[in-house]
Amino acid sequence: MAVMLQGVVATAALSSSAAFDSKGAQLPTVKFLLERKGGFLVDRSDRRLAVFASNARAQGVVATAALSSSAAFDSKGAQLPTVKFLLERKGGFLVDRSDRRLAVFASNARARSASRLVTNAVAAKTDKSTASAASKIGGHEILLFEALREGLEEEMDRDPRVCVMGEDVGHYGGSYKATKGLAKKYGDLRVLDTPIAENSFTGMAVGAAMTGLRPIVEGMNMGFLLLAFNQISNNCGMLHYTSGGQFKIPIVIRGPGGVGRQLGAEHSQRLESYFQSIPGIQMVACSTPYNAKGLMKAAIRSENPVILFEHVLLYNLKEKIPDEEYVLSLEEAEMVRPGEHITILTYSRMRYHVMQAAKTLVNKGYDPEVIDIRSLKPFDLYTIGNSVKKTHRVLIVEECMRTGGIGASLTAAINENFHDYLDAPIACLSSQDVPTPYAGTLEEWTVVQPAQIVTAVEQLCQ
Amino acid sequence: MSSAFPAMKILQPLSTTRSPEKPLFDLLKSPSSFLGSASKLRFNAQKPSPSSSYSSSCHRPSTIVAVSDVVKEKKTLKSNSSLSNLLITKEEGLELYEDMVLGRAFEDMCAQMYYRGKMFGFVHLYNGQEAVSTGFIKLLKQEDYVCSTYRDHVHALSKGVPARAVMSELFGKTTGCCRGQGGSMHMFSKEHNLLGGFAFIGEGIPVATGAAFTSKYRREVLKEAGCDSVTLAFFGDGTCNNGQFFECLNMAALWKLPIVFVVENNLWAIGMSHLRATSDPEIWKKGPAFGMPGVHVDGMDVLKVREVAKEAIARARRGEGPTLVECETYRFRGHSLADPDELRDPAEKARYSARDPITALKKYMIENNLVNEAELKAIERRIDEVIEDAVEFGDKSPLPSRSQLLENVFADPKGFGIGPDGKYRCEDPKFTEGTAHV
Numbered sequence: 006m007a008v009m010l011q012g013v014v015a016t017a018a019l020s021s022s023a024a025f026d027s028k029g030a031q032l033p034t035v036k037f038l039l040e041r042k043g044g045f046l047v048d049r050s051d052r053r054l055a056v057f058a059s060n061a062r063a064q065g066v067v068a069t070a071a072l073s074s075s076a077a078f079d080s081k082g083a084q085l086p087t088v089k090f091l092l093e094r095k096g097g098f099l100v101d102r103s104d105r106r107l108a109v110f111a112s113n114a115r116a117r118s119a120s121r122l123v124t125n126a127v128a129a130k131t132d133k134s135t136a137s138a139a140s141k142i143g144g145h146e147i148l149l150f151e152a153l154r155e156g157l158e159e160e161m162d163r164d165p166r167v168c169v170m171g172e173d174v175g176h177y178g179g180s181y182k183a184t185k186g187l188a189k190k191y192g193d194l195r196v197l198d199t200p201i202a203e204n205s206f207t208g209m210a211v212g213a214a215m216t217g218l219r220p221i222v223e224g225m226n227m228g229f230l231l232l233a234f235n236q237i238s239n240n241c242g243m244l245h246y247t248s249g250g251q252f253k254i255p256i257v258i259r260g261p262g263g264v265g266r267q268l269g270a271e272h273s274q275r276l277e278s279y280f281q282s283i284p285g286i287q288m289v290a291c292s293t294p295y296n297a298k299g300l301m302k303a304a305i306r307s308e309n310p311v312i313l314f315e316h317v318l319l320y321n322l323k324e325k326i327p328d329e330e331y332v333l334s335l336e337e338a339e340m341v342r343p344g345e346h347i348t349i350l351t352y353s354r355m356r357y358h359v360m361q362a363a364k365t366l367v368n369k370g371y372d373p374e375v376i377d378i379r380s381l382k383p384f385d386l387y388t389i390g391n392s393v394k395k396t397h398r399v400l401i402v403e404e405c406m407r408t409g410g411i412g413a414s415l416t417a418a419i420n421e422n423f424h425d426y427l428d429a430p431i432a433c434l435s436s437q438d439v440p441t442p443y444a445g446t447l448e449e450w451t452v453v454q455p456a457q458i459v460t461a462v463e464q465l466c467q
Numbered sequence: 468m469s470s471a472f473p474a475m476k477i478l479q480p481l482s483t484t485r486s487p488e489k490p491l492f493d494l495l496k497s498p499s500s501f502l503g504s505a506s507k508l509r510f511n512a513q514k515p516s517p518s519s520s521y522s523s524s525c526h527r528p529s530t531i532v533a534v535s536d537v538v539k540e541k542k543t544l545k546s547n548s549s550l551s552n553l554l555i556t557k558e559e560g561l562e563l564y565e566d567m568v569l570g571r572a573f574e575d576m577c578a579q580m581y582y583r584g585k586m587f588g589f590v591h592l593y594n595g596q597e598a599v600s601t602g603f604i605k606l607l608k609q610e611d612y613v614c615s616t617y618r619d620h621v622h623a624l625s626k627g628v629p630a631r632a633v634m635s636e637l638f639g640k641t642t643g644c645c646r647g648q649g650g651s652m653h654m655f656s657k658e659h660n661l662l663g664g665f666a667f668i669g670e671g672i673p674v675a676t677g678a679a680f681t682s683k684y685r686r687e688v689l690k691e692a693g694c695d696s697v698t699l700a701f702f703g704d705g706t707c708n709n710g711q712f713f714e715c716l717n718m719a720a721l722w723k724l725p726i727v728f729v730v731e732n733n734l735w736a737i738g739m740s741h742l743r744a745t746s747d748p749e750i751w752k753k754g755p756a757f758g759m760p761g762v763h764v765d766g767m768d769v770l771k772v773r774e775v776a777k778e779a780i781a782r783a784r785r786g787e788g789p790t791l792v793e794c795e796t797y798r799f800r801g802h803s804l805a806d807p808d809e810l811r812d813p814a815e816k817a818r819y820s821a822r823d824p825i826t827a828l829k830k831y832m833i834e835n836n837l838v839n840e841a842e843l844k845a846i847e848r849r850i851d852e853v854i855e856d857a858v859e860f861g862d863k864s865p866l867p868s869r870s871q872l873l874e875n876v877f878a879d880p881k882g883f884g885i886g887p888d889g890k891y892r893c894e895d896p897k898f899t900e901g902t903a904h905v
Contacts, residue, residue: 165689194688200721205673205714212677215662216612218684239670244663246875248655249646252662253878287882308878336884336891383884383892390887422887 144327150320152294153183156301157221159330161191164219167305170197170210171223171260180225181261181320207233207258211240215252219305227262227314228274241310242285257304259313263354263404264441264452266318273441273448278410280312281382288381289335290314290353294324296379299333307335314381316354316404338385344374347462348392350415351402352378355453359402362458371462381411389415390423397428398465402453407435432461553835554770560832563769564843566605567597567825568850570621573630574800576854577620577637581804585861586637589666590651593621595767595799598824599731600625602772603699606780612682612698614662614675617652618731618798622701627659634857640864647867648875660696668702669709672728675700676715679724679789686786697783698726705736707750716757716791723788727779728754730793731766737802738810754791766794767822770831797822872901 147155161167168191169184175198178185188196199206203224210220224230230237237258245253264273280288287309291297297315304311341356342363351359356377363373374392378384393399399419401412412433419431434453441451555563574592581590593600596618604613604625615622623633628644636643637651644656645664653664662678665671675698682696706712707730719726730750734741742748754761760782764775772794779790797819801808832838877883880893892898 168684168688192688194684200714200717202710202714202718205676205711205718208670208673208711209677209680209715209718212614212662212674212679213681213684214677215674216678216681218681235667235670236673239665239667240674244655245878247645247649247653248657248663248875249644249648250875250878251645251655251657255878285876287877307882309882336881380884383882385885386887387885387889 144325146323146325147294147298148320149291149294149297149315149322149324150181150183152298152324152326153291153301153315154185154187156298157184157305158187158190160302160305161187161195164305166217167219167221168195168197168213169221169223170199170206171221172199172201172225172229174198174223179223181315181317183223183315183320203229203232204234204236208236208240210256210258211236211244211254214254214256214310215244219255221257221259221305224258224260226272226274226317227260227276228271230258230260230276231274231279233258234279237280237286237312238283242283246285253308254310255308256310257301257307257313258310259301259304259315261315261317261320263314263316263318264436264448267443267445267448268317268441269443270440275405275410275436277314277381278405278408278413281411281414286310286312287335287383288312288314289379290316290381291379292316292319292353292356292377294322295326296333296339296377298326299331300335300379302332303335306332311335314353318354319357333379336380336383336385338388339377339379340374340388341377342373342375344372344396346372346396346466347374347398347400348389348396349373349375349400349402349458349462350378350389351375352381352411353404355402355404358453358455359458362455362462365455365459366462369459369463371466373462378415384415384418386418386422389419393419393423394426397426399427399431400458400461400465401431401433401435402458403433403435404452405435406438407433408438410435429465432465434458434461553837554774555837557832557837560828560837561842561846562605563601563773564825564828564832564838565846565850566601566625567769567828568847569624569630569853570597570600571825572847572850572854573620573624573633573857576634576858578800578804580634580637580858586639586651588650588652589617589803589805590637591618591803592800593618593798595819595823596731596733596796597621598769598772598828599701599729599766599794599796602769603701603727603729603776603780606773606776607697607699610660610696611780612660612662612675612678612696613701614671614678614698615654615664615701616668616671616703616706617664617666618703619652619654619661619664623654623656623659623661623664626656626661628654628656628661630853630857631860632656634854634861635864638861638864639866640861641867641871642860642864646871646875648871662698668706669711672700672702672706672711672715675726676719676724679719679726679783680722682725683722695725695784695786697780698724699729699780700726701729701731703736704730704732704734704741704750705739705744706730707732707753708745713753713757716753716759716789719789720758723786725783725786726789727776727783728789728791730791731796732793733796733798735798735802735811737806740810749793751791751793757791759789759791761791761793763793763795766796767819767824767827769824769828869901870899873898 157169161169169187171179171184173180174184175188175193175196177198178188184196188198199209207222207230210222213220222233224233241254241256241258262274262276264275277288277290280286287307289300289304289311291300291313300313304313341360349359349363356375359373359375363375366373374396376388376392378389401415403410403412405411407413412435416431416433419427434457436452437450439451442448570593574594577586577590577592580586600621604622607613607626609627613622613626620633620637623644624630632642632644633654636645636647636649636654639647639650641647643649644654649655649664652666655661655663662674663671665674678696679698682694682698685691685694700715702712712728716728718724719728732741732750736744747753749763751761751763762775762779765771775792779792782788782790797816799816799820829843832843833840873883874880880898881891883892883898886892886895
């Protein structure tokens with residue numbers, strides 16, 4: 006029985022290197038199958054292979070399958086993790102059919118996706134049915150900046166000590182409307198319009214945090230926070246330590262950064278690297294409405310100073326998020342698209358360039374695993390490590406500059422911790438070490454584009 | 468003129484000759500004099516004090532608004548030396564004296580300990596400026612906040628941090644007020660609401676502004692009716708040329724925050740004379756430019772400082788907003804214990820030594836029959852014992868162990884992240900030993 010699928014990806018190889026069954030015979034990898042069959046998956050009667058695929062873009066739903074229901078081994082004789090194991094981790098379920106064909110449908114960890122078994126999968130149908138399943142669960146569609154505001158409002162309702170300070174956050178509603186309407190609701194003192202004095206009002210927020218409040222400082226553009234570097238580095242990061250643990254600084258510093266649309270060099274800065282060495286702070290970057298709201302809430306509830314990096318071009322992303330309250334973990338990374346061939350680590354806007362490249366890659370027969378690291382400091386070495394152990398190849402795609410950027414730190418961390426698992430040197434695609442040019446063409450070449458990502462993956466996977 | 472204040476015989480600088488018609492610095496008359504050398508310092512004793520109504524702690528030309536008339540009234544009271552009109556009671560006098568002697572003795576002991584190799588790094592001593600710390604901080608309640616700079620030992624002591632805790636911190640021991648992690652320039656105390664201790668000048672002023680903001684927030688948003696905490700921000704003349712100073716003056720006046728900005732103008736920022744660094748050296752004038760009163764006071768006289776402080780703190784408590792108080796004071800020692808202090812004119816040092824605030828208060832109290840010598844001697848002996856005890860305590864206290872290294876980096880140690888094994892780093896037993904790899 007041939008399972009016809011609409012054009013896209015099959016994921017199956019449990020290891021990108023050869024897999025063997027217990028008798029030492031090599032199991033066919035999906036990649037092999039695809040090459041032979043030109044993109045369609047075939048149920049081979051001798052191996053009872055059933056593979057489901059879904060469009061990688063559809064609500065993160067993923068199918069994985071075992072090449073054999075018996076244990077699979079790699080060339081060293083070590084047992085490869087079975088699908089069942091994968092599923093337990095991912096929260097899907099496994100169905101064992103009487104003819105030993107495994108039909109598996111796993112969904113990613115996100116609450117709203119329902120696990121559904123689809124036996125006769127045509128990708129388009131799959132998409133529709135899962136989409137309708139999701140909408141039946143509930144949730145509401147929201148833009149990213151609205152999600153930030155929703156998170157902020159929920160936390161301000163929950164704790165009267167939470168307050169916002171920044172330029173134009175009050176009456177103007179925030180230059181990216183992240184605080185729209187809040188000043189009317191909570192008053193001018195709780196949503197404080199400050200004069201243009203970043204260093205001082207950030208310091209003021211530190212003092213307020215030390216004395217019992219929970220302020221959120223908005224930098225109208227992340228670049229403006231360079232003026233507050235003294236307070237962020239010396240006071241935010243340090244005071245808990247130098248006071249011997251007496252004072253805590255539960256402050257959130259947030260704002261839009263990154264390269265926009267021809268905003269010029271100073272408004273297009275990528276400051277993650279500048280702040281990452283400061284001891285005592287945490288840094289997170291949001292990329293979807295779902296994680297924007299969750300991270301905002303987590304950052305506000307955290308006792309540590311947290312810098313939340315938003316991106317100018319992502320504010321109008323639309324997504325359906327749960328109605329019920331949720332808070333994400335500040336230290337965890339997000340699995341965007343499980344895969345087998347290569348681990349692509351990314352964050353913020355580059356996630357979308359990576360996913361766009363992933364479509365092309367999948368068409369070419371690759372199976373990238375995409376992880377949005379989310380936590381820029383500290384790194385979630387567990388999620389990242391597990392991925393590296395599975396795929397053995399790493400590509401980092403970031404918008405940060407090359408020199409001393411997040412990618413550089415991540416490369417070092419992976420090399421230190423997972424060197425043995427790597428089959429190839431870690432590749433890091435960062436934006437150029439240039440002040441972002443104004444001209445559109447130059448600006449485009451400053452940041453990493455999907456075509457470059459595809460090329461890099463092809464090179465790494467050779 | 469009362470003879471109770473020996474300080475009054477000495478020149479009061481700044482606005483004595485000042486009036487709208489006769490500015491202190493007449494730019495037309497001396498356009499080219501570059502204030503390069505110390506001999507041009509205007510605090511030379513050549514300008515006599517013409518004004519006999521001078522007994523005030525507040526100098527201001529009529530063009531500029533300063534503190535209220537309450538203080539103006541008090542200044543006439545001071546010139547009458549009858550007992551009922553004295554500025555302080557015996558108890559208050561003894562408290563002030565003890566605090567200043569504690570500050571002085573502590574700093575002298577710090578110098579000794581430094582040269583004996585018990586404390587290291589940059590240590591900045593407060594000798595000579597005790598009147599400012601005592602005059603202001605002794606008026607505060609426990610829940611009021613104090614924010615200081617690197618010259619913070621005496622602010623800590625005046626606020627109530629035990630001498631043992633401060634000395635121990637200087638020795639770098641775990642029993643120090645900051646567990647040995649802060650050091651001389653980073654004195655903090657949650658119990659006594661001392662918000663630091665900052666090594667970079669100007670850095671503490673926004674923090675102080677934030678504490679004042681919290682006070683206002685608690686009163687107006689959280690509706691805590693009784694909350695009227697006042698914050699004092701101490702900083703020097705050098706800081707008054709820094710952006711954070713001006714930005715905070717603006718914000719504090721704008722929002723009427725309950726804060727007092729206390730400038731300890733000791734004329735020198737390490738080796739930079741205030742006059743060489745500042746276009747208009749009269750710092751108190753900068754207050755009215757932002758919409759708050761600016762007051763100048765003789766910072767070598769604790770009673771004058773106290774009078775001004777009372778008014779400024781009361782103003783803040785009433786919700787009327789901030790005040791800028793410039794205290795003319797002097798540090799008898801160098802900028803820090805590493806400073807050879809070669810630039811300052813010995814004559815200038817001698818002049819200010821003669822105005823030692825402790826001697827002045829002693830003289831005032833004895834001449835007004837508030838106390839006798841024996842009582843003051845008893846205080847001095849008691850303070851000596853406190854200091855000896857503090858040193859002994861510091862000596863006997865343990866040095867921090869390895870396990871303390873990573874404990875206070877984050878208030879929530881989950882901030883160290885998740886390790887390759889899936890557990891939070893801080894759950895790793897080696898973490899508390901300080902040998903974990905983070």
